[in-house]
Amino acid sequence: MPRPKSPLLSRERIRDAALELIDAEGIGSLSMRNLALKLDVRAASLYSHFPGKDAVLDAVANLLTRQVDTSAFERGWREGLETWGRSYHAALSKHPNAAPVVAAGTGRREDFLAMADAVHGGLVRDGWPPRYATMIAASVKYLVIGAATTPFASGFADDTRVYFERYPNLVQAHLIPAHAEEIDSDSFELALGGLIAGLGPLHASLAAADTAKE
Amino acid sequence: MPRPKSPLLSRERIRDAALELIDAEGIGSLSMRNLALKLDVRAASLYSHFPGKDAVLDAVANLLTRQVDTSAFERGWREGLETWGRSYHAALSKHPNAAPVVAAGTGRREDFLAMADAVHGGLVRDGWPPRYATMIAASVKYLVIGAATTPFASGFADDTRVYFERYPNLVQAHLIPAHAEEIDSDSFELALGGLIAGLGPLHASLAAADTAKE
DNA sequence: CACGCTAACCGTACGGTGTTAGTTTTCACA
DNA sequence: TGTGAAAACTAACACCGTACGGTTAGCGTG
Numbered sequence: 001m002p003r004p005k006s007p008l009l010s011r012e013r014i015r016d017a018a019l020e021l022i023d024a025e026g027i028g029s030l031s032m033r034n035l036a037l038k039l040d041v042r043a044a045s046l047y048s049h050f051p052g053k054d055a056v057l058d059a060v061a062n063l064l065t066r067q068v069d070t071s072a073f074e075r076g077w078r079e080g081l082e083t084w085g086r087s088y089h090a091a092l093s094k095h096p097n098a099a100p101v102v103a104a105g106t107g108r109r110e111d112f113l114a115m116a117d118a119v120h121g122g123l124v125r126d127g128w129p130p131r132y133a134t135m136i137a138a139s140v141k142y143l144v145i146g147a148a149t150t151p152f153a154s155g156f157a158d159d160t161r162v163y164f165e166r167y168p169n170l171v172q173a174h175l176i177p178a179h180a181e182e183i184d185s186d187s188f189e190l191a192l193g194g195l196i197a198g199l200g201p202l203h204a205s206l207a208a209a210d211t212a213k214e
Numbered sequence: 215m216p217r218p219k220s221p222l223l224s225r226e227r228i229r230d231a232a233l234e235l236i237d238a239e240g241i242g243s244l245s246m247r248n249l250a251l252k253l254d255v256r257a258a259s260l261y262s263h264f265p266g267k268d269a270v271l272d273a274v275a276n277l278l279t280r281q282v283d284t285s286a287f288e289r290g291w292r293e294g295l296e297t298w299g300r301s302y303h304a305a306l307s308k309h310p311n312a313a314p315v316v317a318a319g320t321g322r323r324e325d326f327l328a329m330a331d332a333v334h335g336g337l338v339r340d341g342w343p344p345r346y347a348t349m350i351a352a353s354v355k356y357l358v359i360g361a362a363t364t365p366f367a368s369g370f371a372d373d374t375r376v377y378f379e380r381y382p383n384l385v386q387a388h389l390i391p392a393h394a395e396e397i398d399s400d401s402f403e404l405a406l407g408g409l410i411a412g413l414g415p416l417h418a419s420l421a422a423a424d425t426a427k428e
Numbered sequence: 429c430a431c432g433c434t435a436a437c438c439g440t441a442c443g444g445t446g447t448t449a450g451t452t453t454t455c456a457c458a
Numbered sequence: 459t460g461t462g463a464a465a466a467c468t469a470a471c472a473c474c475g476t477a478c479g480g481t482t483a484g485c486g487t488g
Contacts, residue, residue, distance in 0.1 A: 001452090001453090001467055002451080002467065003452075003454045003455075003464065003465040003467090004454080004465070004466060005454070005455085007464090007466090009465080031445060031446080032445080032447085033444080033446090041466080041467095042467060044449095044466085045465070048464070048465050052446075053445095053447090100314075103363055103364055106364050107366075113380075113381050114381065116381070117383045118383070120383040124383065131397075134397060134401070135400055135401040135404045135405075136404070138397070138398075138401035138405075139357070139401055139405035139408070142360030142364070142402070143353070143356045143357060143360060143405075145356075145359070145360040145363060145364050146355060146357060146358070146361075147352075147356045147360075149317055149360075149363065150317050150355065150356070150359050152321075152348075166327075167327050167331035168335075169331045169332070169338065183345075183348060183349065184352075187349040187350075187352035187356070188353075188356070190349045191349075191352075191353035191356060191357075191409060194408075194409045194413050195408045195409050195412055196412070197412035197415070198409055198410070198411035198412030199408050202408070216436075216437060216438075216482035216483070217434095217436045217483045218437065218482095218483075219483070219484090221437090223436080223437085245474060247475090255437075256437075256439080257475085258437080258439080258440090259436065259437050259438075262437070263436090266475075266476075267475065
């Protein structure tokens with residue numbers, strides 16, 4: 001089949017199908033042939049819309065990144081960080097199989113940079129020195145990426161009894177795979193809350209030093 | 215060549231060569247053929263020592279995991295978490311290309327479970343309820359994995375000027391790629407310190423509640 | 429000592445991967 | 459009305475993980 005009367009594909013259709021495939025069957029079964037199959041098309045046709053597989057994955061990552069909310073810095077750095085971290089975490093939790101895609105190549109992707117820029121600006125506007133803003137944004141990103149790519153739920157889900165006999169300390173809390181997802185979100189909340197609480201005194205002391213200087 | 219007089223390969227030699235290859239050329243160029251080439255051998259021979267590529271990667275991950283220090287919980291949960299987090303972070307920082315390998319399949323690998331068990335035990339022994347121990351261990355793991363898999367340094371190293379014009383807030387702190395590595399380790403330290411500081415009051419209040427109960 | 433089994437290497441091949449080249453047809457525009 | 463770009467195709471390349479079978483060295487046992 002040569003060029004069709006109306007286009008069968010578009011960047012959006014391809015990108016959405018890729019995300020669906022990743023969600024449904026995992027990143028391992030996202031191949032160009034497989035993706036094309038889902039779109040009733042041959043693999044080579046995809047290259048009319050994307051330069052390669054990496055570009056398709058970038059589009060997926062950008063789609064997810066764009067769902068992140070960086071608007072709350074207007075209400076202060078704590079609110080900003082909390083909202084940013086939570087929405088970032090939520091966006092990745094909705095698509096756990098796609099999390100590694102988002103984690104890869106963060107520094108190169110357009111929409112990630114826009115997000116990072118907004119966060120950095122929000123922190124600096126509320127009194128954090130630029131260098132600290134960089135480090136704090138990185139810290140929260142670490143939490144989000146770590147939580148999304150190595151969730152508790154992805155760990156010991158099956159046949160717990162077998163190997164847990166050898167790890168007596170783990171048995172206590174981990175015997176309930178059903179609660180794994182809850183543990184994941186609670187852990188992230190604890191970490192984010194703890195980090196923000198821990199940064200409070202630092203912010204205060206930096207502000208005091210700033211005032212003393214004037 | 216049939217069976218040689220003295221074995222050319224061993225699990226250790228293969229595992230070490232794999233790590234060297236990952237360090238030198240990235241995980242993308244670790245193929246069974248490539249690995250065999252480095253060992254002056256054909257790819258099929260590797261299957262006499264490992265059931266498959268995944269097993270080789272597991273061996274690499276276990277090797278790195280075994281370098282992590284979980285002994286400091288004897289001196290309290292703060293010392294324990296700090297030492298654990300730092301040594302974990304250091305082990306992965308020494309092999310940044312291998313970090314995703316360690317991040318994958320944490321809940322299934324033998325040596326990771328042993329580490330998790332030690333950490334969980336250390337936290338519980340110092341007064342954290344099991345459920346909190348689980349969440350705190352997960353939090354620090356998030357930081358380590360996040361920092362190792364999406365380091366600042368892996369981001370915008372090249373051609374900064376080009377795209378940074380569009381992200382005014384980022385320009386401030388990021389123009390010095392040479393400092394990227396320093397920013398990475400400082401960010402991790404800030405996050406770990408902040409998290410531990412933030413957890414202090416929680417530990418105190420839990421201990422108080424525990425005392426009140428008795 | 430001789431037998432036979434297993435271990436460790438090899439060559440080959442199968443199905444799957446990302447990607448490219450070249451072909452055909454349709455659409456949009458000069 | 460012609461022309462070139464766009465969007466689909468078929469076919470092929472190089473590479474991947476891995477399975478199969480063949481060959482021989484080493485070792486335990488009668």
